[in-house]
Each structure stands twice: as C-alpha cells, then as structure tokens.
Amino acid sequence: MARIAFAWELGGEYGHVMSCAGLAGGLDAHGHRIAFMFRELRQLAMIPEARAYDVFQAPRSMREGEGMELPAGYADIMLGCGFARPAEAAGMVGAWRSLFRRWQPDLVIADFAPTALLAARSLNLARVTYGNGFFLPPRTAPLPPFRFDAPVDLARLAQSEAAVLASANAALARFGAAPLARLADLFDGDDDFLCTFPELDHYGTRETSGYWGPRVRFDRGTEVTWPQGTGKRIFVYVKTNLPQLDALLDVLVRSPHRIVAYIPGLDAERRRRLADRRRIVVDRPVKLERFLRECDLLISHGGEISAGALTYGVPSLVFPTHYEQFATARRLEQLGAGGWLPPNAQHAQVAHAFTQVTTDPRYAANARTFAQRYPAFSPNEQRRRIVARIEALLRDRGAILPTTPTPTGKPR
C-alpha cells in the first residue's frame, strides 16, 4: 500500500483540515498510510480518526503579511508568506524536503501548499493539487489577479511574481533542481482535483479538464430536526467575531422564521436572546445530509458550506470575512442565488438584505435551477472517485501493485 502525505500550508479555519480528513479517510480505508503535514494542528482534535496518522508541522513564514498591501493575486500571497526573502523561502523549501525525504511519500496531496509543491518537484515526487478555485489559479504567465472589486496594478503584480519566481528558483537551484520557466509551472503535477463548480470558481470559469465539485461533508455531525412552525427554515452558521452578529441576531429574533443556529462559542446572554420554540442553538456541527433538504436559506461566511448548500438548491446570505469568501459571495450573487454583506455593513443593511433573500422567490428559484444542473453530485461519490483516480496514479507510478484479477471459477 502507498504512503500519502497531505500538505496544507496556507489559509485557516477548519475547511482544509476537514477536507483533507475526508479524503484521507477514504485512502486510509484502502490501507494506505497517511501523514498530515499541516499549517495548524489544533484542529486535529476535531478528527479523532486521524489519531492513527502521522502528524507534522508544515513549514511557515515567521513574517506572514508583514509590510504587505492587500494581495491582488497568488504571487502576492506567496510574497507575503516567505518568498519576499530568498533565504526564508529556501529554508521553507528545505524543511518540506526534509519531511518528504524522511517520511518518503509515494504521493503528496497539496492543499493550498505552494512551497510543498516546490519541494516535491525538487524531489521528483508524485503530487496532485486538491482544493477549490482560489487555491489553484489558472496556469497563465503571469498568473491572473483574483481581485475584481478594485483596479489591480498589473505592473506591481508582475513585480511580485518576478520576485517570487526568483526566490523559488534560487531555492530549487540550492537543491540541484531545474528552475521554473514561469511561476505557473509550480502547479505542474500528476493531476488537479479542482474542487468547485465552474459557476463558483473564484477565478471565473476556466479551461480545464474537469471540475470535481466542492469539498463538503454532509454525513458527519449531530442530527438536528427543524423546529415546528410555519416560517422559512434558516440555518445560521457564523462565528462570534462577525461584526454584525448582534444586528443579525436582532433581525432573526424579529422574523417569523424557524432558525437553527450553529455559532461556536456563543455567549449565554446572546443565547437567551435567541431562545424561542422556533429557534434552536446547537453546540456541535450539524449533520447536513437530510437537514439541508428542508432548508430555505443558509446564512454563513461563504465557505465551502455555501457551495454545498447550493447543490441542495438552498440560497445564501453571506458575510464574507476574507477575499476567498468574498469571491464566493460574488459568484453566488452572479447566479442570483445569494446576497452578501460587506464587512462594514450597518444594521439597516443587514435587515434589508435579510428581507430580500427571504421574500424574493428568485433566490430560491435560481438556487434550485443550479442544483438541477448537478443532480448527481454527491460528496461521498466525489471522494470515492478521487481515491480511485489517486490509486490509478499510484499504480502508474508503480507505488502500488495492480489489483490481481479474480481467477475464473468460484470467487474466493
């Protein structure tokens, strides 16, 4: 069986960990050995099945974002995460190489992990990318900007890319590897698991061999049934640091709708405000499989869950907290299947947007139309197919033996 290393290097929260854990579970069930090389390790407590895996710290920069303006493209992100300083980039590539050389993966699965991809390349390791559109820019030279809310200074972005390419190539040269002709070549590997839909791709629809659909899990969490009543069924999944949390709670409390809220760490006072027979505050992630079928609206920050809800025909109201979520929110808006609120939205804006998405039937209709385009999408089937594709790659590479055909006659 093969040794498979998951590398998660940039980004935050739970999405990367949960997605990697989902895929790792499928590979583990086939007997493969798993290592998690993660940026953040605290979230491991959420995935008890990972107890059997090897766990390592992903190399990261000491000075993330220091002196950087808002990133406008992938190169800006890399520049702010170690590649502004060739020695630091070389140290990070070296540390990934040390992990790979010692642990000896047959395959590296890179989830927003550009430095891990460089190191894997320098060691000629099999590697794939795994993530949504934001983590895998279209392979152009220069890489395209991802900002569309403000003009982008393309000359400045090109300078970023030149600096990052220079640091990357210096690191490759240090370890005796051939240079990249262009930064986009960093993403070259054995396959891309581009986990989104074209309509939700952060970079806009691109030429590609395939989209795999979003990385979501519907089969884990606590079973929750909707409260009795007549109002719309609204699932709220936000964080307590949402600046408009009180405005949102206020709007929810005044509405006639049925609410299930998962707001991790919500204080007692706010819980009391929400308390009502039409509203439930849950303390654990909700199992979404059946729950979403009856859901009329999702209120979230615009993570993968909003893409997942869309496959159930559920529209969204989004409070994006960073650019990746903002891009998702804008894509939902383009589909007519969601509204969003800027970080500085006032109470009246929250109330207005909420009224719109709960009264204008077009949001739900557009969400249903979208869902009908992908009637067969299933996260479990997506993972099964990715596992199958990975095993095919590993067989091609000779890392696992071909399946022995069952001899004719009686099956054993």
Add this chain to the structure above:
Amino acid sequence: MARVFFAWELGGDLGHARRVLAVAHGLRALGHETAFAFRDLTALGASDASLEGFAAPWLAQPALPNASPLNASEILLNRGFGDGQGLAGALRAWRGLFDLWKPDLLVADFAPGALLAARAAGLKRIALGSGFSTPPARDPMPALRSWTAIEDGALRTLDTRLLTGVRDAFARLEKTDAAPASAAELFRAEGELLCTWPEIDPFGPREADYVGPQDDAGDGAREAWRGERRPRILAYLKPRDQRFAAVVGAIGAVAGEGIVAAPGLPAPHAQSLSTATVRVLGGPVALAPLLAGADLCVCHSGPGTVAHALAAGVPLALLPQQLEQYLVGRRVVTSGCGVMVAPDAPAPEFDAWLAQALAQPSLRAAATASPLVGRKPESAAAWIAARLAQ
C-alpha cells in the same frame, strides 16, 4: 556516534539559531549527527544546504496575551501553552519528528514544547540558552521583575493555569502518567547548559553549568580602527530600533572614531549615514579585534555582545529592547560596568548620555577590573558530547 536533535521554538531573535548552529557544528566535528527544528527557517535557508531542518510546531496565541508577563509560566501562557487542545496538536507533531529522525538526545533552545514532547517520549533532554529561557525551576516560578512587589499567590495562579493546560494536553494524548506535576517541572531537563556567565545571568548566579557565549567574537567582517582619535565607540545595533538614527548621530557628535554594525541595514542607507569619523556597516562585524581598542560599546544588551565586551574590559552603554536584555543590563549596571536606558524609558539626549558615560572613570575602572576580563568560553559542543558519553 549519537544523533542530536536541536529545537528552537520561541524567541524572535536570530541569536537562538546562531547559537544552535554553532553548537551543532561543534558536535558534527566530534562525529555526531545533527538535525534541527526551528521556529524561523531563515537561518537554515542561509546555511549549508546539507543541514537537515524541519519546522518547529506552532501554537496559536491567545487573543489577549499579557504584554508584561509576571513569570516564565505567563510567557508560556502568552504563547498558547495554556490551551490543552492546541498544545496536544503541537506535541503530536514534535513526537512525529522524533519518530521520524530517531534522536538519542534533544537539545532545546527556548523550546518548551519540544522538552514536553521529549518527556512524554522518554527522550533525554538538554536545555540550552543564555539564562532567560531556562529560568530557575522553583515553586512558584520566580517573578521576572524582582523590583516590583508580586505576591506568590499571583505567580502560583499563573503556574496552575499553565499546568492545567499542559496536563490537559497530556491527557488528550493518553500520556497522563508522564505529565509534569508542577510548573517548575516544565522547565527541567536532564542537563542544563547556560551559554552565558553567572555575572550577567538575567536571573542572577545559580547552581548550573556555565560555558559562556557560543558565538565566535571573531566571526563577521574584519574591520580595524583607522586612526588614533579617541574616544572610540563600537556600536552593535538593530537598524529598525526607533532610537537608531539618533544614536548614530550622537556617536558622530561624541566619538573620535565610531563603528556602527547594523546587520540588515541596506548598503546605500549605511553609506549615507557614514561620516568622516563614523563608519556604518550593514552586516555583522568581528567584535574581538574592534573591542580590543574600544573605549565604549553601545548595544542592545544581548548577552553575547555584553559578554564579549566585558571579556575585553570595555564599558557598556546599553539600550535594551526587551525584558531579557533589560535583565542582563541590570546586572551590568549593578556591577558598575555600564549605563542603561530601559526599553520603556523616554529617550535621553544621546550626545549627553554617551559623553557622560565616557567621562565616568569609574565605568572604565569597573570594566577593566571585571571578573569577566579575559574569560574564555568553553565549548558547549564538548560539554554535550561529554554528556552523551556518560
């Protein structure tokens, strides 16, 4: 020969990396194998590509750390060690590195997580540092600011909070039996090696093995005093310190000849600050040849520079940037060998401050009579190798 794993986990200065790399170099020369887990990978990226380096596990910091920690336990709480869930993840990752590299010994330079993971794994440990990161292990853990009154109860509360988080982490890893029983135990190791001298130990002299600074005072660009004009001021400063420009200006006003080493300062900037009497350099310089003829050494009170200056009998004008340096500086001032501006004190008129320091004959007399004059560091690598042979 043995496999020695070095860990550096906390503390921002590159002094940790430099010290560790120097000690490891010594151990390799003695035939041992080495590997590293560093908080900041820059120093490894600038070293020999054949060195085997890993990333030290990170902990998420609490939202509101106390900017003035009372004792070493609170420093660790500020760095996330009170969060059992987060610490359990980090300890697993340390364990992952130990399983991967299979060391015979851990040498920890401000690496409390590595020390804990090694304790859980039954791996032999040596704590290495310049004193501040290896505080005396007492109950309660001693106050960092001995000059302000702090009740033992307040210190014990911090110790308990830290211990609770650590024991929670051990419980999550099903290692409750190996969990430390007191906060003091967190800081203990099978060996403790202080790369400083008792006279400038930030916690005062103690029962421990002192070997002196491990950086070579001969490393760096070779510069020499050019003329006979006095006084000669040697400064070793960080260019990003807010006081930097004012201090360089004051050296120009007061010194017969001045040399300012400001590693990290871009060359054109260094050139523009240089004058007929003051040379400003953007990289490290070899201290030993310059200290030999210097009248005053201006620095941030890092233990290495202070030790080298006092070994050469040169008095000090100190501008500490943080608590560790301030504690070292207090020892220097108490011994009469230097003057100091505290990190939170208003900046003085630096011309007058330097002129006064130079005019005090007692400062020079104390420095030339310091017990540190002529004291030579011992090799930490040799000390560790001897431990390995035991």
